[in-house]
Amino acid sequence: MIDIQNTQDTREVPLQKVGVKNVRYPIQVLDKNHKVQSTTGTVNLFVNLPHNFKGTHMSRFIEVFHKHHNDISMNNFLEMLEEIRSKLDAERAFGRITFPYFIEKSAPVTKSAGLMEYTCSYEGEVSIHNEGESLPPGLQASLSPTPPSAGSNAARNARFFISIKVPVATLCPCSKAISEYGAHNQRGFVKVKVLYSKFFWIEDVIEMIENCASTPLYSVLKRKDEKFVTEHAYDNPRFVEDVVREVYLGLKKMDFKWFTVEAETEESIHFHNAYACAEYGE
DSSP: OOOGSSSSOOOOEEEEEEEEEEEEEEEEEEETTTEEEEEEEEEEEEEEEETBBBBBOOHHHHHHHHHHHOOOOOOHHHHHHHHHHTTTTSSSSEEEEEEEEEEEOOOOOOOOEEEEEEEEEEEEEEEEEEEEEETTTOOOTEEEEEEEOTTEEEEEEEEEEEEEEEEEEEEEEHHHHHHHSSSEEEHHHHHHHHESSSSHHHHHHHHHHHHHSSSSSSSSHHHHHHHHHHHHHHHHOOHHHHHHHHHHHHHHHTTTTTTEEEEEEESSSSSEEEEEEEEOOO
């Protein structure tokens, strides 16, 4: 049958990304306590398309992803993208998978258990650059070389990021300082995006982030737990600026080479959200 996608296009317009978006698929990711966790990913996969090709083969993205969906680990993600790049004969391949990640968490006093949900994503790119070709601006620090394939004079490069969004609660230091009793508090989130350089557990980053807020959140709280959490928050007031700075120091201690930290809270007595952000890169 005729392959329309491989026919010549004469408009001379290269496309930076073509592929599939918002593919919902069952996946398995690594879990520190249970080895693996089954969840559902929302998947975007792309390659670049040279100006002389009319289109790409969309089904091949799904074919390759299906082959890997039972092992979407940090180490396997870039291998999947390289297979997509190679199968579609592209210079670059890009991918992003967003998924809910669940951790069983016990209440601080009664130890009543419940599941907490955290939003995570893997985002990566693999590319081939011919020898002597300069890399795009800003990519040098985050691209790590891998050996070229046999018979190829091109260097293969890759970069991979992990994002984790953690719900937290904060208590306002200003409100506590100026009020005769009580202080306003609010729920918000901290989002970190880190450049992958060595393996780490998502759970360890989440625990560090929660310890930087006024208090972690829980899915199950009895009255004794609620008393403890309320008083713990009162004893640990935090602005969003405080949270970002504490998480920043925590990520540096965990030896990440590049990262961003964002904190945002829905203020309970102000008609706006409070926000802070910081970036680090060696």
